[in-house]
Amino acid sequence: MLARLLSRYWLLLPLLIIVVVVVDHVEEPEIFVVEETIDMRETRSDYYMADFQSRKYDANGQIEYTVRGDTLAHYPHDDRSEITSPRVELHREGAQWQIESDSGLFDTDPDLFTLQGNVIVKRQAETADPLTIRTSTLTVATESNEVSTEARIEISAPTWRLQANGLKSAIDQGKLTLLSDVIGRYEVPGP
Numbered sequence: 001m002l003a004r005l006l007s008r009y010w011l012l013l014p015l016l017i018i019v020v021v022v023v024d025h026v027e028e029p030e031i032f033v034v035e036e037t038i039d040m041r042e043t044r045s046d047y048y049m050a051d052f053q054s055r056k057y058d059a060n061g062q063i064e065y066t067v068r069g070d071t072l073a074h075y076p077h078d079d080r081s082e083i084t085s086p087r088v089e090l091h092r093e094g095a096q097w098q099i100e101s102d103s104g105l106f107d108t109d110p111d112l113f114t115l116q117g118n119v120i121v122k123r124q125a126e127t128a129d130p131l132t133i134r135t136s137t138l139t140v141a142t143e144s145n146e147v148s149t150e151a152r153i154e155i156s157a158p159t160w161r162l163q164a165n166g167l168k169s170a171i172d173q174g175k176l177t178l179l180s181d182v183i184g185r186y187e188v189p190g191p
Contacts, residue, residue: 045073056111056142065090065142067106067113081106088113088140092171095125099140113140121147129157133167145171150179160186 049072058064070085086104090097102117114137121133135153140146150166155176166179 046076048073063091079108086113086115090142090171094127095123097171098122111142113142115140132156147171159189160184
């Protein structure tokens with residue numbers, strides 16, 4: 001009885017193998033779309049600091065500038081640092097500049113601070129009145145001693161006030177260029 005059963009279904013086995021092979025070849029293989037990968041080196045910092053302070057000295061050993069902030073994350077891919085609540089102090093002959101903002105970027109070649117969000121610049125000088133500049137974004141190039149922005153600015157001193165769209169300034173030369181839409185107010189000091 002077993003022999004009769006096997007002989008009856010023996011022909012079905014090759015037929016089933018042929019069907020499996022044909023079905024396997026007929027079905028299209030699934031094509032996978034590979035997404036572009038992200039280079040994690042660009043998005044990972046190599047070091048991180050909290051509540052930090054850093055100083056740069058000039059060739060004579062004098063402090064050129066001091067940087068403080070809540071956090072600093074350095075990214076080696078493009079050698080930039082992202083700073084939360086940066087506070088930059090520029091030490092120049094006869095004057096000290098204090099700059100603060102909500103956030104900032106620092107690039108080291110050349111030393112360039114890009115400050116963003118509620119930027120406040122205060123200058124204390126030995127021979128001039130104190131000065132305050134307010135804007136939304138500001139670039140400070142410490143090696144060339146230039147400050148610039150294309151955003152709306154307000155500059156105020158005890159007896160005068162200026163508003164404009166954009167500014168360029170050479171810190172050491174005392175030159176200030178206001179780019180457009182300048183509005184000024186001057187009050188004569190009292191006796």
